[in-house]
Amino acid sequence: MAAENASSMTLFFDPADAETGRVERAMREADLAFRRIDISTNKLMARAATYLSGSSTFPQLFVGDLNIERCDIEPLAQDGSLAALSGHKTDRIDLAALSSEGLETAVEPINLSDLIPVKDGRDDREPETWPMLQFFSRLFGFWPNMCSPLYRWPQAYKLSFYCQHMPAMAEALELLGHRTTTSVALSASHRYGCRYSLIHAAVAGGERSLETAREFSQSLREGANGTGGPPDLRKSCIDLAARSVTNSVADEHLAAMASVSSDASEANRRVSAVAAIAASFGFLNVFCSLSGVEPEGHWTCQANKHAGFDVGAAAREGPVFPLPDYAPPKGRTPTLDGMLDTYRANVEDAGGVEAYCRRELGIMPRWIGLWPEGGRALHAYFYTEMMQTRTHERIPSELRHLMAHVSAAARDHSYLASFEGWQAWRTGGADTWSLDRLRHAYDASRMRFVPSGLYNARERAALKLAWVSAQIPARAPRRWIQDAAEHFDPEELVQLLTTSAVAGLTQRFCAIARPSTEGMIRSFFKEHGLPSDALSMRYPLDGVMGTSTL
Template structure:
């Protein structure tokens, strides 16, 4: 039986492309190679068919294999043979597509073009005034992020108070300013978010601009006596980048412990990184999915002094002047707002059991003084509330889809568990959990399980897990057509919350809860994300065996 048509989108001088080609050569598979640097059609086709801005992208028949790592693992686990069998008879319709269709479908359609800004900088809500006072003093303006996040006012306040004001301050205390700026830049650079790279460099003025430049020089081995970066500082920043990629190893953690000398000091650094990367996990995804503009003066400073380009975000001519007025006084203080949110949860275990079906192990790894803030933020944004427009089970399935795409076995499993906990129809919920990723990637079509709106939401969640994150028109159009601008913000927030937790979990490495293990065994659900990514293609794939320890 002949092999399916295999297409590889690649470029020269790319080690990952060479790895993909090596797998195909090793197993004796002929393929058509399209160099994306040769012409615009090849470049557009790679994005049009895959939705991903990087190469290599492999297509076995019409079936998409994302990246060299997946191709290597599919070969190593024996699942590639099953995909080859199933893919026979299908082909990628590259030659039948017009250039206009390819270019239009691959066009990076930033959502700020369909979501109007919301002017929360003149909010009449007293609980928002401390935020405005803070950013007037700290930034001099109300950041563009909030002009879109404010469309969901509760999410705006919860994120700023329960994460930025609590977790980021915790991270700054543990890391110190130099490491904090470097970690913020490193995690954003690994993700590819130029907006957050600029903010990490410009937030602290000349100090942060110099720190980012010194960090970049240190990575190249160019360190003089004035450079604050040594082996420990570089390891701390690299931990942030590896958390973004979900590639944190025990060796990396041990390296920081060894370099820090004192275990307590090392744990402080690691916890500080966890808090910072969680914050930027949210911000990177929110800002990239929205595609918002950079504040002009900051963009200019970051470009001139730290060699950071605005990229797809583009830059305004100047910084906003939205806080150039007398902000009202008389509202609560930041401390009072933090205390208010802390009081929302009396018994954390009881709250978590009610909302999530269990107290997730990742929440128990969160710093104890901030644990209730984090749990409340997560519960309010991912649960069923009067201020939300998406059902809780769909939000957890979106988070599960994102976790599967990012290879987060633990989160894929527990998000499935929580989706089931929130669902009314438990039997149907199991099938939705089983098929949500395949529906998100268009591998299967299940109108009996997901409406077109839900399918668009899942596809957005899958798109949000790509790095660098872009929004090709072909992959974003369904969400734009089926959701209002305000509803799109809710979708973007869910994707951002998922990313926030993913980066924390990449370092904290919580244990799979016994209740989740029992759930997976009961319903014959695998926890292995490689299998989940390609289970609809490979009916012969094996499911790893789970046991309760």
């Protein structure tokens, strides 16, 4: 007991969480002494842990003032890294210095949508948006609430619809059918904890999607998560979608899809279709959860009453932006297919997807090569327009790639963390300065020490937001989000939110597609002594890691 009281390690835990036992066992097997704090009986300490870490999930470990994220405690205990860290960090966090009143305010969530004035796009005079409005009117009868903040970045508003969601949905409906496609959307949104997307997935298809939602919610109540019983196509897809959120897809889960397909080609097409629709909901889940946008009231009521979900009370009775019987202004109106052809032509005119990617990104990313062929050119165009230097962007491309790098590292996506890190270095000037910024990006996102002058306050705020966006769910505690709210105007906030959403999109796809790191990027990380696996990016234990500024 004396050793535990003197230890620099502090474990915040909830005894009801099954992971607590595994974590404590791993630490004791590594002969590590640590102070234990039961947050189930001490709400003040629960708030203290969230204040210090930015996360509301437990268990949480601190070595001195350095937070060890929940999923990392066991591997770092087993490989000796925690013991090494404890030898360097002998002072433990001073919990007595934290006031109850200050903690309560600091950890309350911020809805960033409250900081972004409402902007109504129903009367848009831009012809490119008219097919979207016709689609929303015909399918929903209203303009979705999430469109209001997204509309502040017109390119993101249009391209996410035309180049990502529509082709992904079309591919999934063709290969998987309506019931399974709806199940994939429900599974991904439920696992992430996105109320807005869960309601939309349950209600958007009318009685067909409501029936699927009832089946899914019933399986949740039975503890099967929609995957109980013998394997079939729908259950395999549900499982892949949920695992894409947690980046836990393994060979056995892909083999399950093969077992319910007629041949390898069909299995691969189905896996790609699930990955693409899961990716779309990666974008929607992150954007809606991080912004805090409220779901439409009447759909909330339908989900509660007819889908078997308890999604909370509706903020209002009806839609905020009704859009019945929309008719575009008179004149030549683009068609949905025509818009897809227009965007696809930007890639085809460059010589195809590979030539376009090499021109824009300096490389053909392996994940884009694995994207379903029918939507590959559109996805490549969407990604580059959102992430590369463009006249419509307010946030530098280098910072957006650093945000995606941080988000991928936080979610243990080594491939994407490496790819986005290389892109950040490349767009930042490909020099020593950009290399140092990459080396310390994750430290900056976690409020650790970084060399003076490397990041300004705006950039630190953006990187902290990127880290929060990678949490499940993406809860936005005031202390970790307030800086972004203070340093960025509404249009810039939307671009930060969209960047985080694009990172969520690519992570979901890569969790299922599992591309290997490109040789050029692997050589870059090796040449410059940079860690290429996400765990080492989070905890560079070679002396690079500085003292926390918590």
